[in-house]
Amino acid sequence: MEMAESFKAKDVGLRAQKKILSRMANKTVAKVFIDETTGSLLDNVYRLMKAYTGNKKEAEKIVKNVIKTVIKLGVLYRNGQFSQEELRTAERFKQKFHATAMAIVSFSEVDFSYDRAYLMQALTECCASLRLLVKRHLTDKSLNRIESTFAFFTNPAFLDAVFCHNSEYADILNRIVADMNKALDEGGM
Incomplete structure:
Protein backbone atom coordinates (compact mmCIF):
# COMPACT_ATOMS: atom_id res chain seq x y z
CA MET A 1 0.00 0.00 0.00
CA GLU A 2 2.90 2.34 0.75
CA MET A 3 4.02 1.99 -2.87
CA ALA A 4 0.67 3.30 -4.15
CA GLU A 5 0.92 6.38 -1.92
CA SER A 6 4.33 7.29 -3.37
CA PHE A 7 2.96 7.08 -6.92
CA LYS A 8 2.42 10.48 -8.51
CA ALA A 9 0.88 10.73 -11.96
CA LYS A 10 2.58 14.09 -12.54
CA ASP A 11 6.03 12.53 -12.00
CA VAL A 12 5.21 9.65 -14.34
CA GLY A 13 3.88 12.12 -16.91
CA LEU A 14 7.02 14.22 -16.71
CA ARG A 15 9.28 11.17 -17.12
CA ALA A 16 7.18 10.05 -20.08
CA GLN A 17 7.39 13.50 -21.69
CA LYS A 18 11.18 13.60 -21.34
CA LYS A 19 11.55 10.08 -22.72
CA ILE A 20 9.12 10.50 -25.62
CA LEU A 21 10.46 13.88 -26.65
CA SER A 22 14.09 12.75 -26.45
CA ARG A 23 13.30 9.74 -28.65
CA MET A 24 11.54 12.01 -31.11
CA ALA A 25 14.37 14.55 -31.19
CA ASN A 26 13.78 15.50 -34.78
CA LYS A 27 13.19 18.83 -36.48
CA THR A 28 9.44 18.83 -35.85
CA VAL A 29 9.74 18.35 -32.08
CA ALA A 30 12.82 20.55 -31.91
CA LYS A 31 10.88 23.49 -33.41
CA VAL A 32 8.71 23.56 -30.28
CA PHE A 33 11.78 24.16 -28.12
CA ILE A 34 14.32 25.60 -30.58
CA ASP A 35 13.67 28.79 -32.55
CA GLU A 36 14.64 29.34 -36.18
CA THR A 37 17.90 31.13 -35.36
CA LYS A 72 14.64 18.09 -21.63
CA LEU A 73 15.60 21.44 -20.11
CA GLY A 74 12.51 22.96 -21.70
CA VAL A 75 10.26 20.22 -20.33
CA LEU A 76 11.74 20.58 -16.85
CA TYR A 77 11.46 24.36 -16.89
CA ARG A 78 7.92 24.44 -18.29
CA ASN A 79 6.82 21.98 -15.64
CA GLY A 80 8.35 24.00 -12.78
CA GLN A 81 10.77 21.24 -11.78
CA PHE A 82 13.75 23.43 -10.87
CA SER A 83 14.30 24.53 -7.28
CA GLN A 84 15.26 28.12 -6.50
CA GLU A 85 18.91 27.07 -6.19
CA GLU A 86 18.72 25.30 -9.54
CA LEU A 87 17.19 28.42 -11.10
CA ARG A 88 20.17 30.41 -9.78
CA THR A 89 22.47 27.76 -11.30
CA ALA A 90 20.55 28.11 -14.57
CA GLU A 91 21.11 31.86 -14.51
CA ARG A 92 24.86 31.38 -13.88
CA PHE A 93 24.98 28.87 -16.75
CA LYS A 94 23.16 31.31 -19.03
CA GLN A 95 25.56 34.14 -18.13
CA LYS A 96 28.63 31.94 -18.66
CA PHE A 97 27.27 30.56 -21.93
CA HIS A 98 26.52 34.10 -23.12
CA ALA A 99 30.07 35.24 -22.26
CA THR A 100 31.47 32.18 -24.05
CA ALA A 101 29.38 32.92 -27.12
CA MET A 102 30.65 36.51 -27.09
CA ALA A 103 34.23 35.23 -26.88
CA ILE A 104 33.66 32.90 -29.84
CA VAL A 105 32.29 35.82 -31.86
CA SER A 106 35.28 37.95 -30.87
CA PHE A 107 37.81 35.22 -31.67
CA SER A 108 36.24 34.87 -35.10
CA GLU A 109 35.97 38.55 -35.90
CA VAL A 110 39.26 39.85 -34.47
CA ASP A 111 42.40 38.38 -36.04
CA PHE A 112 44.88 36.76 -33.64
CA SER A 113 42.58 37.13 -30.60
CA TYR A 114 41.89 33.39 -30.21
CA ASP A 115 42.71 32.15 -26.71
CA ARG A 116 42.36 28.36 -26.52
CA ALA A 117 42.93 28.16 -22.76
CA TYR A 118 40.18 30.72 -22.08
CA LEU A 119 37.72 29.00 -24.40
CA MET A 120 38.40 25.53 -22.99
CA GLN A 121 38.00 26.82 -19.43
CA ALA A 122 34.79 28.69 -20.28
CA LEU A 123 33.26 25.63 -21.98
CA THR A 124 34.34 23.39 -19.08
CA GLU A 125 32.63 25.77 -16.63
CA CYS A 126 29.48 25.77 -18.81
CA CYS A 127 29.48 21.97 -18.76
CA ALA A 128 29.87 21.86 -14.98
CA SER A 129 27.04 24.38 -14.46
CA LEU A 130 24.74 22.50 -16.81
CA ARG A 131 25.47 19.18 -15.11
CA LEU A 132 24.83 20.76 -11.70
CA LEU A 133 21.52 22.13 -12.98
CA VAL A 134 20.20 18.82 -14.31
CA LYS A 135 21.88 16.15 -12.17
CA ARG A 136 18.80 15.72 -9.96
CA HIS A 137 16.48 15.42 -12.96
CA LEU A 138 18.24 13.49 -15.73
CA THR A 139 19.65 10.00 -16.03
CA ASP A 140 23.33 9.13 -16.14
CA LYS A 141 22.88 8.52 -19.86
CA SER A 142 21.73 12.11 -20.35
CA LEU A 143 24.55 13.42 -18.17
CA ASN A 144 27.01 11.43 -20.28
CA ARG A 145 25.53 13.02 -23.42
CA ILE A 146 26.28 16.43 -21.96
CA GLU A 147 29.83 15.37 -21.09
CA SER A 148 30.55 13.91 -24.53
CA THR A 149 29.17 16.99 -26.26
CA PHE A 150 31.36 19.36 -24.27
CA ALA A 151 34.32 17.00 -24.66
CA PHE A 152 34.05 17.36 -28.43
CA PHE A 153 33.91 21.16 -28.29
CA THR A 154 36.80 21.44 -25.80
CA ASN A 155 39.12 19.29 -27.91
CA PRO A 156 42.22 21.48 -28.40
CA ALA A 157 42.87 20.15 -31.92
CA PHE A 158 39.30 20.99 -32.95
CA LEU A 159 39.46 24.49 -31.46
CA ASP A 160 42.84 25.21 -33.05
CA ALA A 161 41.65 23.97 -36.45
CA VAL A 162 38.54 26.14 -36.31
CA PHE A 163 40.06 29.33 -34.92
CA CYS A 164 43.52 29.34 -36.50
CA HIS A 165 44.31 32.16 -38.90
CA ASN A 166 43.18 31.21 -42.44
CA SER A 167 41.27 28.17 -41.15
CA GLU A 168 39.77 25.91 -43.79
CA TYR A 169 36.57 26.15 -41.71
CA ALA A 170 36.38 29.97 -41.87
CA ASP A 171 33.28 30.04 -44.10
CA ILE A 172 31.31 27.74 -41.81
CA LEU A 173 32.57 29.57 -38.73
CA ASN A 174 31.43 32.87 -40.25
CA ARG A 175 27.91 31.42 -40.71
CA ILE A 176 27.95 30.17 -37.11
CA VAL A 177 29.06 33.58 -35.87
CA ALA A 178 26.32 35.29 -37.92
CA ASP A 179 23.77 32.96 -36.28
CA MET A 180 25.30 33.60 -32.85
CA ASN A 181 25.17 37.38 -33.38
CA LYS A 182 21.52 37.10 -34.39
CA ALA A 183 20.76 34.90 -31.36
CA LEU A 184 22.58 37.30 -29.06
CA ASP A 185 20.61 40.23 -30.52
CA GLU A 186 17.35 38.30 -30.00
CA GLY A 187 18.33 37.45 -26.42
CA GLY A 188 18.51 33.73 -27.17
CA MET A 189 22.03 33.19 -25.89
Missing part, protein backbone atom coordinates in the same frame (compact mmCIF):
# COMPACT_ATOMS: atom_id res chain seq x y z
CA THR A 38 19.03 28.38 -33.00
CA GLY A 39 18.03 25.78 -35.59
CA SER A 40 20.19 27.49 -38.20
CA LEU A 41 23.03 27.69 -35.67
CA LEU A 42 22.77 23.96 -34.95
CA ASP A 43 22.67 23.18 -38.68
CA ASN A 44 25.88 25.14 -39.17
CA VAL A 45 27.52 23.55 -36.12
CA TYR A 46 26.62 20.18 -37.66
CA ARG A 47 28.25 21.24 -40.95
CA LEU A 48 31.39 22.31 -39.08
CA MET A 49 31.61 19.07 -37.11
CA LYS A 50 30.98 16.96 -40.19
CA ALA A 51 33.65 18.86 -42.15
CA TYR A 52 36.13 18.55 -39.27
CA THR A 53 35.53 14.89 -38.43
CA GLY A 54 34.57 13.65 -41.88
CA ASN A 55 32.01 11.59 -39.96
CA LYS A 56 28.36 12.37 -40.63
CA LYS A 57 27.14 9.95 -37.95
CA GLU A 58 29.30 11.47 -35.19
CA ALA A 59 28.23 15.01 -36.14
CA GLU A 60 24.56 13.98 -36.14
CA LYS A 61 24.93 12.27 -32.76
CA ILE A 62 26.39 15.34 -31.09
CA VAL A 63 23.77 17.70 -32.52
CA LYS A 64 21.01 15.26 -31.48
CA ASN A 65 22.54 15.23 -27.98
CA VAL A 66 22.33 19.03 -27.88
CA ILE A 67 18.72 18.96 -29.08
CA LYS A 68 17.74 16.26 -26.57
CA THR A 69 19.31 18.25 -23.75
CA VAL A 70 17.56 21.47 -24.80
CA ILE A 71 14.23 19.65 -25.06
Whole structure:
Protein backbone atom coordinates (compact mmCIF):
# COMPACT_ATOMS: atom_id res chain seq x y z
CA MET A 1 0.00 0.00 0.00
CA GLU A 2 2.90 2.34 0.75
CA MET A 3 4.02 1.99 -2.87
CA ALA A 4 0.67 3.30 -4.15
CA GLU A 5 0.92 6.38 -1.92
CA SER A 6 4.33 7.29 -3.37
CA PHE A 7 2.96 7.08 -6.92
CA LYS A 8 2.42 10.48 -8.51
CA ALA A 9 0.88 10.73 -11.96
CA LYS A 10 2.58 14.09 -12.54
CA ASP A 11 6.03 12.53 -12.00
CA VAL A 12 5.21 9.65 -14.34
CA GLY A 13 3.88 12.12 -16.91
CA LEU A 14 7.02 14.22 -16.71
CA ARG A 15 9.28 11.17 -17.12
CA ALA A 16 7.18 10.05 -20.08
CA GLN A 17 7.39 13.50 -21.69
CA LYS A 18 11.18 13.60 -21.34
CA LYS A 19 11.55 10.08 -22.72
CA ILE A 20 9.12 10.50 -25.62
CA LEU A 21 10.46 13.88 -26.65
CA SER A 22 14.09 12.75 -26.45
CA ARG A 23 13.30 9.74 -28.65
CA MET A 24 11.54 12.01 -31.11
CA ALA A 25 14.37 14.55 -31.19
CA ASN A 26 13.78 15.50 -34.78
CA LYS A 27 13.19 18.83 -36.48
CA THR A 28 9.44 18.83 -35.85
CA VAL A 29 9.74 18.35 -32.08
CA ALA A 30 12.82 20.55 -31.91
CA LYS A 31 10.88 23.49 -33.41
CA VAL A 32 8.71 23.56 -30.28
CA PHE A 33 11.78 24.16 -28.12
CA ILE A 34 14.32 25.60 -30.58
CA ASP A 35 13.67 28.79 -32.55
CA GLU A 36 14.64 29.34 -36.18
CA THR A 37 17.90 31.13 -35.36
CA THR A 38 19.03 28.38 -33.00
CA GLY A 39 18.03 25.78 -35.59
CA SER A 40 20.19 27.49 -38.20
CA LEU A 41 23.03 27.69 -35.67
CA LEU A 42 22.77 23.96 -34.95
CA ASP A 43 22.67 23.18 -38.68
CA ASN A 44 25.88 25.14 -39.17
CA VAL A 45 27.52 23.55 -36.12
CA TYR A 46 26.62 20.18 -37.66
CA ARG A 47 28.25 21.24 -40.95
CA LEU A 48 31.39 22.31 -39.08
CA MET A 49 31.61 19.07 -37.11
CA LYS A 50 30.98 16.96 -40.19
CA ALA A 51 33.65 18.86 -42.15
CA TYR A 52 36.13 18.55 -39.27
CA THR A 53 35.53 14.89 -38.43
CA GLY A 54 34.57 13.65 -41.88
CA ASN A 55 32.01 11.59 -39.96
CA LYS A 56 28.36 12.37 -40.63
CA LYS A 57 27.14 9.95 -37.95
CA GLU A 58 29.30 11.47 -35.19
CA ALA A 59 28.23 15.01 -36.14
CA GLU A 60 24.56 13.98 -36.14
CA LYS A 61 24.93 12.27 -32.76
CA ILE A 62 26.39 15.34 -31.09
CA VAL A 63 23.77 17.70 -32.52
CA LYS A 64 21.01 15.26 -31.48
CA ASN A 65 22.54 15.23 -27.98
CA VAL A 66 22.33 19.03 -27.88
CA ILE A 67 18.72 18.96 -29.08
CA LYS A 68 17.74 16.26 -26.57
CA THR A 69 19.31 18.25 -23.75
CA VAL A 70 17.56 21.47 -24.80
CA ILE A 71 14.23 19.65 -25.06
CA LYS A 72 14.64 18.09 -21.63
CA LEU A 73 15.60 21.44 -20.11
CA GLY A 74 12.51 22.96 -21.70
CA VAL A 75 10.26 20.22 -20.33
CA LEU A 76 11.74 20.58 -16.85
CA TYR A 77 11.46 24.36 -16.89
CA ARG A 78 7.92 24.44 -18.29
CA ASN A 79 6.82 21.98 -15.64
CA GLY A 80 8.35 24.00 -12.78
CA GLN A 81 10.77 21.24 -11.78
CA PHE A 82 13.75 23.43 -10.87
CA SER A 83 14.30 24.53 -7.28
CA GLN A 84 15.26 28.12 -6.50
CA GLU A 85 18.91 27.07 -6.19
CA GLU A 86 18.72 25.30 -9.54
CA LEU A 87 17.19 28.42 -11.10
CA ARG A 88 20.17 30.41 -9.78
CA THR A 89 22.47 27.76 -11.30
CA ALA A 90 20.55 28.11 -14.57
CA GLU A 91 21.11 31.86 -14.51
CA ARG A 92 24.86 31.38 -13.88
CA PHE A 93 24.98 28.87 -16.75
CA LYS A 94 23.16 31.31 -19.03
CA GLN A 95 25.56 34.14 -18.13
CA LYS A 96 28.63 31.94 -18.66
CA PHE A 97 27.27 30.56 -21.93
CA HIS A 98 26.52 34.10 -23.12
CA ALA A 99 30.07 35.24 -22.26
CA THR A 100 31.47 32.18 -24.05
CA ALA A 101 29.38 32.92 -27.12
CA MET A 102 30.65 36.51 -27.09
CA ALA A 103 34.23 35.23 -26.88
CA ILE A 104 33.66 32.90 -29.84
CA VAL A 105 32.29 35.82 -31.86
CA SER A 106 35.28 37.95 -30.87
CA PHE A 107 37.81 35.22 -31.67
CA SER A 108 36.24 34.87 -35.10
CA GLU A 109 35.97 38.55 -35.90
CA VAL A 110 39.26 39.85 -34.47
CA ASP A 111 42.40 38.38 -36.04
CA PHE A 112 44.88 36.76 -33.64
CA SER A 113 42.58 37.13 -30.60
CA TYR A 114 41.89 33.39 -30.21
CA ASP A 115 42.71 32.15 -26.71
CA ARG A 116 42.36 28.36 -26.52
CA ALA A 117 42.93 28.16 -22.76
CA TYR A 118 40.18 30.72 -22.08
CA LEU A 119 37.72 29.00 -24.40
CA MET A 120 38.40 25.53 -22.99
CA GLN A 121 38.00 26.82 -19.43
CA ALA A 122 34.79 28.69 -20.28
CA LEU A 123 33.26 25.63 -21.98
CA THR A 124 34.34 23.39 -19.08
CA GLU A 125 32.63 25.77 -16.63
CA CYS A 126 29.48 25.77 -18.81
CA CYS A 127 29.48 21.97 -18.76
CA ALA A 128 29.87 21.86 -14.98
CA SER A 129 27.04 24.38 -14.46
CA LEU A 130 24.74 22.50 -16.81
CA ARG A 131 25.47 19.18 -15.11
CA LEU A 132 24.83 20.76 -11.70
CA LEU A 133 21.52 22.13 -12.98
CA VAL A 134 20.20 18.82 -14.31
CA LYS A 135 21.88 16.15 -12.17
CA ARG A 136 18.80 15.72 -9.96
CA HIS A 137 16.48 15.42 -12.96
CA LEU A 138 18.24 13.49 -15.73
CA THR A 139 19.65 10.00 -16.03
CA ASP A 140 23.33 9.13 -16.14
CA LYS A 141 22.88 8.52 -19.86
CA SER A 142 21.73 12.11 -20.35
CA LEU A 143 24.55 13.42 -18.17
CA ASN A 144 27.01 11.43 -20.28
CA ARG A 145 25.53 13.02 -23.42
CA ILE A 146 26.28 16.43 -21.96
CA GLU A 147 29.83 15.37 -21.09
CA SER A 148 30.55 13.91 -24.53
CA THR A 149 29.17 16.99 -26.26
CA PHE A 150 31.36 19.36 -24.27
CA ALA A 151 34.32 17.00 -24.66
CA PHE A 152 34.05 17.36 -28.43
CA PHE A 153 33.91 21.16 -28.29
CA THR A 154 36.80 21.44 -25.80
CA ASN A 155 39.12 19.29 -27.91
CA PRO A 156 42.22 21.48 -28.40
CA ALA A 157 42.87 20.15 -31.92
CA PHE A 158 39.30 20.99 -32.95
CA LEU A 159 39.46 24.49 -31.46
CA ASP A 160 42.84 25.21 -33.05
CA ALA A 161 41.65 23.97 -36.45
CA VAL A 162 38.54 26.14 -36.31
CA PHE A 163 40.06 29.33 -34.92
CA CYS A 164 43.52 29.34 -36.50
CA HIS A 165 44.31 32.16 -38.90
CA ASN A 166 43.18 31.21 -42.44
CA SER A 167 41.27 28.17 -41.15
CA GLU A 168 39.77 25.91 -43.79
CA TYR A 169 36.57 26.15 -41.71
CA ALA A 170 36.38 29.97 -41.87
CA ASP A 171 33.28 30.04 -44.10
CA ILE A 172 31.31 27.74 -41.81
CA LEU A 173 32.57 29.57 -38.73
CA ASN A 174 31.43 32.87 -40.25
CA ARG A 175 27.91 31.42 -40.71
CA ILE A 176 27.95 30.17 -37.11
CA VAL A 177 29.06 33.58 -35.87
CA ALA A 178 26.32 35.29 -37.92
CA ASP A 179 23.77 32.96 -36.28
CA MET A 180 25.30 33.60 -32.85
CA ASN A 181 25.17 37.38 -33.38
CA LYS A 182 21.52 37.10 -34.39
CA ALA A 183 20.76 34.90 -31.36
CA LEU A 184 22.58 37.30 -29.06
CA ASP A 185 20.61 40.23 -30.52
CA GLU A 186 17.35 38.30 -30.00
CA GLY A 187 18.33 37.45 -26.42
CA GLY A 188 18.51 33.73 -27.17
CA MET A 189 22.03 33.19 -25.89
